[in-house]
Every structure is written in structure tokens, then in C-alpha cells.
Amino acid sequence: MPSHAHPSPDHHPSSPALRAESPDPSPDHRPSPPAPRAESPDPEHPHPDPLHRERSHLASSRAALRAMREDAEALNIADVTANWVNAEVLQGEIDARIKALADLSHTPLFFGRLDYLHAPGIDLAEGAAGENFYIGRRHVHDADGDPMVIDWRAPVSQPFYRASKKDPMDLKLRRRFGYTGGELTAYEDEHLADPEEAALTSRLLQSEIERPRVGPMRDIVATIQPEQDEIVRAGIGGSVCVQGAPGTGKTAVGLHRVAYLLYAHRERLARSGTLVIGPNRSFLHYIEQVLPALGELEVKQATVDDLVGHVEVRGTDEAAAATVKGDARMAEVLRRAVRSHITLPQEPCVVVRGSRRWRVPAYELEEIVRELMAREIRYGAARDALPQRIAHAVLVRMEQAGEAPDDRVQDAVARNAAVKAAVKAVWPPVDPAKLVLRLLGDADFLAEQADGILTPDEQKTILWVKPARSAKSAKWSAADAVLIDEAMDLVARTHSLGHVVLDEAQDLSPMQYRAVGRRCSTGSATILGDIAQGTTPWATNTWQEALAHLGKPDSAVEELTQGFRVPREVIAYASRLLPAIAPDLTEATSIRESAGDFEVRTVAADELDAAVLSACEEALTKEGSIGLIAAEARIPTLRAALEAAGVHCLAPGEETSAESRLTLVPATLAKGLEYDYVVLDEPAAIVDGEPDERTGLRRLYVCLTRPVSGLTVVHAAGLPEQLAGDAG
Numbered sequence: 166m167p168s169h170a171h172p173s174p175d176h177h178p179s180s181p182a183l184r185a186e187s188p189d190p191s192p193d194h195r196p197s198p199p200a201p202r203a204e205s206p207d208p209e210h211p212h213p214d215p216l217h218r219e220r221s222h223l224a225s226s227r228a229a230l231r232a233m234r235e236d237a238e239a240l241n242i243a244d245v246t247a248n249w250v251n252a253e254v255l256q257g258e259i260d261a262r263i264k265a266l267a268d269l270s271h272t273p274l275f276f277g278r279l280d281y282l283h284a285p286g287i288d289l290a291e292g293a294a295g296e297n298f299y300i301g302r303r304h305v306h307d308a309d310g311d312p313m314v315i316d317w318r319a320p321v322s323q324p325f326y327r328a329s330k331k332d333p334m335d336l337k338l339r340r341r342f343g344y345t346g347g348e349l350t351a352y353e354d355e356h357l358a359d360p361e362e363a364a365l366t367s368r369l370l371q372s373e374i375e376r377p378r379v380g381p382m383r384d385i386v387a388t389i390q391p392e393q394d395e396i397v398r399a400g401i402g403g404s405v406c407v408q409g410a411p412g413t414g415k416t417a418v419g420l421h422r423v424a425y426l427l428y429a430h431r432e433r434l435a436r437s438g439t440l441v442i443g444p445n446r447s448f449l450h451y452i453e454q455v456l457p458a459l460g461e462l463e464v465k466q467a468t469v470d471d472l473v474g475h476v477e478v479r480g481t482d483e484a485a486a487a488t489v490k491g492d493a494r495m496a497e498v499l500r501r502a503v504r505s506h507i508t509l510p511q512e513p514c515v516v517v518r519g520s521r522r523w524r525v526p527a528y529e530l531e532e533i534v535r536e537l538m539a540r541e542i543r544y545g546a547a548r549d550a551l552p553q554r555i556a557h558a559v560l561v562r563m564e565q566a567g568e569a570p571d572d573r574v575q576d577a578v579a580r581n582a583a584v585k586a587a588v589k590a591v592w593p594p595v596d597p598a599k600l601v602l603r604l605l606g607d608a609d610f611l612a613e614q615a616d617g618i619l620t621p622d623e624q625k626t627i628l629w630v631k632p633a634r635s636a637k638s639a640k641w642s643a644a645d646a647v648l649i650d651e652a653m654d655l656v657a658r659t660h661s662l663g664h665v666v667l668d669e670a671q672d673l674s675p676m677q678y679r680a681v682g683r684r685c686s687t688g689s690a691t692i693l694g695d696i697a698q699g700t701t702p703w704a705t706n707t708w709q710e711a712l713a714h715l716g717k718p719d720s721a722v723e724e725l726t727q728g729f730r731v732p733r734e735v736i737a738y739a740s741r742l743l744p745a746i747a748p749d750l751t752e753a754t755s756i757r758e759s760a761g762d763f764e765v766r767t768v769a770a771d772e773l774d775a776a777v778l779s780a781c782e783e784a785l786t787k788e789g790s791i792g793l794i795a796a797e798a799r800i801p802t803l804r805a806a807l808e809a810a811g812v813h814c815l816a817p818g819e820e821t822s823a824e825s826r827l828t829l830v831p832a833t834l835a836k837g838l839e840y841d842y843v844v845l846d847e848p849a850a851i852v853d854g855e856p857d858e859r860t861g862l863r864r865l866y867v868c869l870t871r872p873v874s875g876l877t878v879v880h881a882a883g884l885p886e887q888l889a890g891d892a893g
């Protein structure tokens with residue numbers, strides 16, 4: 166919610182009337198009068214001032230939330246649990262509930278109110294009757310169990326996000342609330358059924374978007390836009406892919422979608438689990454508080470590397486090797502390599518039981534093996550099935566000989582040493598890491614498995630120059646870990662979650678998409694990304710390709726183009742790179758009203774560091790966070806320059822605070838993050854830091870699109886030609 170609302174409708178004739186308690190409250194953290202205590206409103210004589218009435222409802226709702234929390238704290242589980250395991254589980258659930266019921270002083274309990282023309286029905290409104298509803302982050306009910314605040318995810322809340330003059334969705338009134346430092350200080354009304362009232366832009370929404378950023382990412386629950394809401398509330402059955410320019414709210418939408426799905430399908434997802442996948446730790450750290458603020462504490466977060474972290478990654482690949490290792494054809498190579506362990510039986514299997522010998526001839530064993538090979542089951546599952554199949558063949562013989570063996574006999578035969586030996590010879594266990602070790606270390610083995618799939622050159626590219634001795638001592642790379650993960654899945658099916666959100670998806674290799682895809686093979690996925698921000702050599706060119714590798718080829722691809730972060734002039738400048746980096750994409754619009762500060766400073770090479778420093782010092786005189794973004798190679802120099810000048814700097818992902826607002830960001834870690842002011846050091850060095858020009862320009866595009874309020878580019882070397890020209 167806005168930390169300040171500027172209730173000055175006069176300056177904004179196109180805005181809905183914004184009411185506040187005083188005609189001209191100064192922005193930001195103005196000391197507010199204390200909120201009224203909960204009082205029982207007298208329905209006969211409502212207070213004449215609507216703001217007073219709303220504050221009174223806020224106070225009662227807070228009191229009700231407090232009571233809900235106290236109830237949860239007072240629960241005595243000793244009476245209901247017979248053993249300590251149950252007690253632990255239950256206490257854990259209660260603790261989580263207590264946490265979720267915390268009244269966070271800076272997150273308003275409700276941010277909207279809907280007055281319907283007709284009562285929508287209590288089934289849609291979390292049990293609330295009537296026509297009027299307060300919409301907030303969580304459900305709050307009074308002592309009688311009657312809802313006072315309705316969860317934003319409830320069906321009855323949907324018109325808060327979607328209703329328009331064109332389609333009022335049975336709303337008479339939509340009211341948005343403005344808060345200052347946790348106090349309700351303003352409201353804004355739209356009378357959707359009134360044809361006289363023009364459709365207007367919301368001041369509260371504008372002020373929320375223009376709000377300076379400090380600290381980690383926050384939720385956008387009060388201001389989700391209609392096109393975003395469609396994605397947030399899309400059904401759980403299908404997967405959705407969102408292509409969106411920088412700052413269009415992809416990450417925000419993905420996180421709110423998880424929160425929505427958890428509300429709408431709580432039990433199902435509690436069983437199957439949800440996961441948010443981001444590009445790196447600092448990004449995950451930046452977003453980690455959004456879901457807890459929405460009351461969702463159970464969503465796991467990981468990078469793709471975490472998912473496939475079966476081995477310790479200590480090595481790196483050249484781009485060429487990583488590209489081949491990440492190619493989808495490697496899946497076929499691995500499949501072949503796993504199956505190459507199967508040998509068709511040459512010997513019969515002879516089982517001795519008591520005085521009798523039962524013989525299953527080789528040709529019959531071969532039939533069993535061929536039948537299992539033809540079935541699309543995992544290598545390990547087939548291996549587990551094989552002893553029973555052989556035992557069955559033995560049992561058939563026993564029956565033919567007039568015996569009447571039962572299931573126990575079959576189990577005993579399956580465990581017989583001769584059967585075990587036959588299985589081991591025909592279908593031996595496969596260790597995935599050892600398999601990949603062999604593929605990358607043994608040229609002949611690789612040649613055999615990759616024949617007709619990878620060219621001899623490609624095989625040479627991925628072969629280790631010095632083969633590792635063991636899976637433990639190998640210097641595995643990130644791409645190798647993905648290969649091992651694929652091999653593991655060939656042996657035993659990977660557990661699938663109920664829903665996976667994949668952010669910055671454009672950067673994944675086909676093999677990485679497969680790794681993510683098998684983690685939602687029976688669930689659904691939300692895939693978020695921007696082709697123009699793809700900075701890996703294997704970044705995807707089209708979403709169709711990516712979705713096919715993920716195993717979700719039929720997902721809907723939606724596009725978001727309305728930018729909430731980057732000021733107009735800055736996005737226009739950055740978009741000069743689009744023809745070179747992603748010619749098919751359209752430029753994002755900026756819905757921010759302020760044009761933003763934007764400057765390009767050209768300095769002599771020996772003045773660069775000082776010029777960057779002074780740009781940072783200037784930015785520090787303003788409000789909000791500052792990101793100094795530079796090529797990896799420039800980071801040590803800049804850090805030393807900042808330290809020498811006594812300017813403290815943070816690392817990406819470290820939380821900014823009022824005292825420490827400057828983050829020194831290597832260009833490679835800038836993705837997904839945002840800062841109020843960005844000082845961009847030497848664009849040419851950022852481009853040169855990448856293996857090829859297109860990737861370099863894409864990296865630069867990512868860096869240029871991080872600012873919320875202003876950008877200062879400082880350079881001594883020439884700018885990339887695409888950016889040259891009049892900056893303003």
C-alpha cells in the first residue's frame with residue numbers, strides 16, 4: 166500500500182476523488198494522529214465522517230485479529246493428542262498459524278472495500294453476508310465467526326481487481342484506502358454503476374508505483390492490475406507462460422499466483438508442495454518476504470542448481486561445452502547410456518527349491534527382458550519388476566508340474582540367489598553419477614552412446630581432457646549436475662510437485678528445462694521470463710521451444726507490456742537495444758508518471774572512478790536504494806574507491822536500510838533486482854564481459870532496466886553504437 170498518498174485531486178483532474186482527513190498532508194511518514202480504538206458502531210447513528218467510520222472498522226478488525234491470535238496461542242494440545250509425534254506436528258501447525266496471524270504494523274489489514282448492488286452469496290465471500298466487503302491480505306473474523314475482512318483471493322474479492330466502467334461486475338462502489346505509516350489516512354472511490362462518473366486513474370495506485378524502494382521486494386496485493394490478475398487467478402490445471410518486458414511485474418505476478426493457488430487448492434497443494442525457482446541466491450533473498458507477508462510460509466524457493474545438487478559443483482565449463490551438455494539431445498545420449506547396461510540373457514536361470522530344480526530357458530528370459538524394455542517404465546522400476554517376472558515363469562512351471570504354489574512362494578523365488586544373479590547379469594544397477602563420469606571420461610563409451618546424436622566434434626567438446634577417477638573427486642560443473650539429474654530420473658522417477666513457478670526462465674538450457682519439468686510432471690507450472698534478457702549462450706529463442714522441453718507444450722503464452730518500474734525515458738533508452746537483441750519484441754510502456762532522472766556522463770578514462778563515485782554520492786542525497794552496477798572486472802576497483810571515500814556498500818541480496826542504501830552489483834547478478842537510482846558504470850565493459858556481442862548487449866539491457874526513479878550512466882570508453890545518439 167502507499168506509504169503516502171497525495172490527496173490533491175485538483176492537480177489531477179483525471180483522478181478519482183481522493184479524500185483525506187486534512188486537505189494537504191505532507192508526504193511520507195508524517196506523524197499521524199492515533200487511530201481510534203475499537204468501538205461498537207451504532208448502526209442507528211453512524212459517524213458522519215466516512216474516514217472515521219473506516220478507521221473504526223480498521224480498529225475493530227485489528228482487535229478481532231488480535232483475538233484470533235490469542236485464541237490460537239491459548240490452544241492446549243495436551244487434551245487432543247495421544248502421542249508426542251502428533252503433538253509436535255500439531256504444535257508446528259499452531260505455531261505457523263500464530264505467525265500467520267501476526268498484525269504487521271506496516272501492512273494494512275485491508276486496502277479496499279467493495280459495495281455490491283446485490284448480495285453475492287456467502288459461499289463466495291468466506292461466509293460473510295451482505296453487500297459490503299473489506300478486502301485485505303488475510304481473512305479476519307469477529308468473535309461470532311462473522312468475517313470482517315475478506316481474503317483478497319476469495320471469489321468475492323475478484324471485482325476489486327477486475328471491475329471496470331465497462332464491466333462493473335455488480336459493484337456499486339470500489340473504495341481504495343491510503344495509509345501513512347500504518348494509519349488509514351485517505352480513501353478513493355469509484356462509483357462503477359454511475360454512468361456520469363468518468364473512468365479514471367487511481368492516485369493511490371500511482372503513488373504506490375512511484376513509491377521509493379527500500380529493502381526487499383514487497384507484495385502488490387492492493388494494486389494488482391486486471392491483466393496481471395488474469396494470470397494470478399488462472400486455473401491450477403493449466404500451465405501459463407508469461408513473456409514480459411523488464412518491470413512489468415512478472416515476478417510479482419508469479420508470487421501472487423502461488424499465494425492464490427494455495428488459497429484455492431490448499432489441501433491439494435499442501436500434499437504435493439509448491440516451489441519457486443529463481444536465478445540465484447541474491448534474487449531469492451530479495452523476493453523471500455513476499456509470500457510470508459501474504460500469510461504463506463510453506464512455499465519452498467530454490468535455484469535450478471539447488472534442484473540438481475546431487476554432487477558438489479566445483480568445476481566450470483567453457484561456453485561451448487556447457488551448450489552441448491545443456492542440449493536436449495543429451496537426454497537421448499543418457500537414455501541410451503543407461504539402457505546400454507541391459508544385456509540379453511545367454512544362460513538359463515535355474516532355481517533350486519528342495520529337491521527340485523526349475524529351469525527358465527534363456528529365450529524365455531529374453532522375452533521377459535524385451536517386454537520390459539518395450540514398456541515406458543523407469544530403468545529402476547523395470548529392474549525391480551524383473552525378479553517377480555522370472556519368479557512367475559518358475560511358478561508357471563511348478564503349476565504345470567502339479568504343484569499349487571501361492572504368492573509367498575513367488576516372493577521366495579524372486580528372492581532366490583539364482584534369480585538375483587540373473588537380474589544382476591541382465592539388468593545391473595546403474596549409478597547415475599558414475600554413468601555420467603564414464604560418458605565424459607571414456608571417449609569410446611561416449612562415441613558408442615552418442616553415435617548419430619552428437620557429432621564427433623561435439624563429443625570432443627564435452628569430453629574431459631583429464632578424466633576424473635571417481636564421482637567423488639570429479640570436478641563437476643553445473644551442467645554435469647543437470648546430466649546426473651537426468652540420469653537419476655531415467656533410473657527412478659523424480660517426485661513431482663503440485664505447482665512450480667520458474668522465474669527468469671529464458672536463461673535455462675533445454676536440459677535444465679527438463680529438470681524443472683520433471684518436478685512438475687503431474688502438476689502445473691508458471692513460467693516467467695523475457696527473451697530480451699536471455700544472457701546465457703543457450704538462452705531460449707522462443708517460448709514454444711522452452712515449453713516443449715519443459716513438457717508443457719500446450720501452455721498459454723501471455724504477454725505483459727505495462728511497465729511498473731522503469732521510468733519512461735530510461736526504458737526508451739534501453740529499448741534502443743531491442744532491435745539487436747530481440748527484434749520480435751515490443752517495447753514496454755511505462756505507467757510511471759514521473760519521467761525520471763536520466764543522464765549520460767562522458768568522462769576521461771582517468772576520471773572514471775571519481776565520476777562514478779560522485780554520481781553515487783549525488784544519488785545518496787535522494788531517497789531510496791541505490792545500485793551501482795558494473796562489469797564483474799570493475800567491481801574490485803569500484804569497491805576500493807567507495808571504501809576510500811568512506812561510502813559503505815552492500816552486496817546484492819543484502820538488505821538495504823535507511824543507513825546503508827548503496828549496493829555494488831556485478832552486472833551478472835543484476836537480473837530481477839531493482840533500485841531507486843542506478844549508477845551504471847562503463848557500458849562497454851559490461852558488453853565486453855560476455856562471450857559475444859548479443860549476450861553483452863542483453864546483459865546491458867538488463868542493467869539499464871533496473872532503476873525505479875533515475876539512471877546515471879558514466880562512461881569513458883565509447884558506448885555501444887545502438888545506444889549512441891542524443892541520450893535525452
Ligand SMILES: Nc1ncnc2c1ncn2[C@@H]1O[C@H](COP(=O)(O)OP(=O)(O)OP(=O)(O)O)[C@@H](O)[C@H]1O
Binds near residue numbers: 374383390413838
Ligand atoms: N500492479 C502493480 N502495482 C504496483 N507495483 C507493481 C505492480 N506490478 C509490478 N509492480 C512493481 O514493479 C516492479 C517490477 O516488478 P517485477 O520485479 O515483478 O517485474 P519483472 O517483470 O519481474 O521485471 P524483470 O524482468 O526486470 O525481472 C516491482 O517493484 C513490483 O513491485
